[in-house]
Amino acid sequence: MSVPSWHAEHWARLQARRQRDALPHALLLCGPRGLGKREFLQRFVRGLLCQQPSDGDACGTCRSCLLFRAGTHPDYVALSYGLRKDGVQRSEIVVDQIRQLSARLAKASQFGGWQIASIDPADAMNVAASNALLKTLEEPASQTMLVLLADEAWRMPATIRSRCQRIDFQLPPEAEALAWLQDVGVREPQAALAAAGGNPGLARIWSEEGALAQRQEVRKDLAALAAGRGSAMEMGKRWLDSVPEQRLWFAAQAVADEMRARAAAQTGPLASGLDMENLVAWYDAANRAREALRGPLRGDLLLLELLGRWR
Template sequence: MSIPSWQVEHWARLQSRRQRDALPHALLLCGPQGLGKRDFLRRFVRGLLCQQPHEGDACGTCRSCLLLNAGTHPDYVALSYGLRKDGVQRQDIVVDQIRELSARLATASQFGGWQIASIDPADAMNHAAANALLKTLEEPASQTMLVLVADAPWRMPATIRSRCQRIEFQLPGREASLAWLQEVGVRDAEAALAAASGNPGLARLWAEQGSLAQRQEVRKDLAALASGRGDSMAVSKRWLEDAPEQRLWFAAQAVADEMRARASAQSAPLSSTLDSEGLMAWYDTANRAREALRGPLRGDLLLLELLGRWR
């Protein structure tokens, strides 16, 4: 099984530790969204539970592999967002989920090997859940492994991060990214990579979703608002209805390009009337708004205020 070049070293290091019977009881897979952390997790878990692996990869045909394919393997549990009592999906991982997971890991493996639990996204654990997880991390049972996956590990308590072996996925170089994008069939790889600020995973996803057209639309919206031709309320409504976090990413990126153009005395593409300090403040506010959209605040008011300040 081939993997992206930026994962090869991480994979080799884990397999070396496995051969020496020196795997940690807790792993933290972290780094920007889109670099394949979850694919890496699935590959690692399958290989670790497989009854006849080859160079760390699962055979795909043994009983363990078949149970994993069916989602019924007794020695693997994947924890993510649960449901509230009213059936609505939670926006965080809560303490009861962690307590149930810890109780599960305290029992013996049914296959006599590893028991593995993954928590994804681990940066969505609330304070009580993170505290409950600490005991399991500090007193792990034999042959158990916790694998935490986080796009934003800084949201997790330092006490959690410090008790995990950290595997950090970093953006590869431009040439490696372009080579991979071309290998997986992305057209206009350079434009896609630029849109994703050098992240090849996001570049592939956005190229497949047609998001490059959305990027241009966001820039046109900002230019129209800067010239007084646009309607902040209409734009905020349209953004809110279609991938608002992604649109804010593209908006912040466009403003960063505006600042770079000014710094090099080139024609600024958005023609904003904000001064350099105002542009920087708007850029910061756009990024904070992207984070805030995940919380309880009203998205329509966040976007309307932001776009009103831009105009």
């Protein structure tokens, strides 16, 4: 696949530091989901472990590259959500995982080069895990590197963020994003990019998943409720059964379009009877509900209350 153009500057800076033998012991790759942070990590780690890299990229044929491809390289460990004792996947990264990782990094490299560990998503570490990682960050072993990945870095403690060299992946200009989408074969790139809020990676994912049709469905649902048709309970159940966070994203987008039309003294696409103040309040509530779905609250009640307010 084509390497995104917005990776070029970050890549060049890291390779320049590598040439000077000045790579940091901790990196934080952060920014919105869909911008290729994980692909960037894999490319960087492969090149760093490769025995005969070219311009920072791995050769793909040396012993190190073959081990990495097989997932058995002894000097690289990837840490993510683990399993509880009952076999159920955890919803956070816990302190025991960090302690085991720190013990692993304290050992000598088997290939005599870098030892690298990645934590993804780093913003899923609980408080105890973050505190345990802090000691490793403060006292790094020679030629060890921690790479943290986070879609929402603000969830991480400032003490962790401040001890990492931060690489922020930001939304590229529209023309650059459209060119990349066309290069990777996305149909209707303009519509896909608009649906994803300017995020080309999400636009590609959602285009492949058929999310543009879902976006239209959400708009039809809101327009129907505004006209007094349909059931908020039935819609809430249907939304909850199929990627509710994504539906709430599309709902907030639709209401933003409604507000823009209202500000221009035009009829909005949803023909809502709410005044501007209540449209703003509903937009904020939709975004809060999207965040709340990740927590312990009942999703059906969240959506029923939100859609009931819309009607």
